[in-house]
Amino acid sequence: MSAPTALGDLRVCLRGLGTVAVAVSGGVDSMTLAVVAGRTLGGDARMYHAVSPAVPSEATHRVHAYADREGWALEVMDAGEFGDARYMANPANRCYFCKANLYGTMAARATGTLVSGTNVDDLGDFRPGLAAAGEHEVRHPYVEVGLTKHDVRALARSLGLDDLAELPAAPCLSSRVETGIAIDAGDLAAIHRVERRVRDALDPRSVRCRVRRETIVIELDPAALEGLDPDTGETMADEVRAAFGARLDGRPIRFEAYRMGSAFLR
DSSP states (O other), X not given: OOHHHHHHHHHHHHHHHOSEEEEOOSSHHHHHHHHHHHHHHGGGEEEEEEOOTTSOHHHHHHHHHHHHHHTOXXXXXXXXGGGOHHHHTOOTTHHHHHXXXXXXXXXXXXXXXXXXXXXXXXGGSOOTHHHHHHHTTOBXXXXXXXXXXXXXXXXXXXXXXXXXXXXXXXXXXXXXXXXXXXXXXXXXXXXXXXXXXXXXXXXXXXXXEEEOSSXXXXXXXXXXXXXXXXXXXXXXXXXXXXXXGGGGTTOOEXXXXXXXXXXXXX
């Protein structure tokens, strides 16, 4: 779909919803939706951003920067998932409990229709959070007008949001923890520190620090992995040891090719 057509269809959809509350994570999908909603609906669009140990600080900074630039009515909140034992146990449907807390908190604060940045491509994946969205009557404007992830990035570029269009996929930090290992705020802080250091040192296209039962795995895109020399690898391993400290608990550190969702065990 062309960007002008996508923008026109999206605006029609949003106007039909009236007052909206946009769940803004800080990624390209929700940020682009928030920009379009704000520019289309003005004061009838309010943005909600949830902070927790699972949300990288860069995402929160990005939301605040755009709120200042675009003049959003923004509410930053704690959705409460870290107080939910079901989420903290990290089952296969952890995302359901995350989104149930998010949308429940938004519904208690917001007026109008709750909307998310879910796109058509998301429907083909295992996403328990969509069930929680359905329970809270969340609308998905991108899905309603037929926009894929590619369409959303193209839309962002057409709006001059090049920084958003080029953002790599960045799911929450809890997604790095192998299913069944309890979510721990200290582990998530270590994961975030490691990924930032690896990005600074290697500038990879993709990096994930995976916490597994038997090992800590640093996943890199093939080009970055192929270019990783032994000395740099050992330096990065030292960064992992420093970040995790006693949490490492004797687990070896490995470097592997990036695989989307590899910490998830169905």
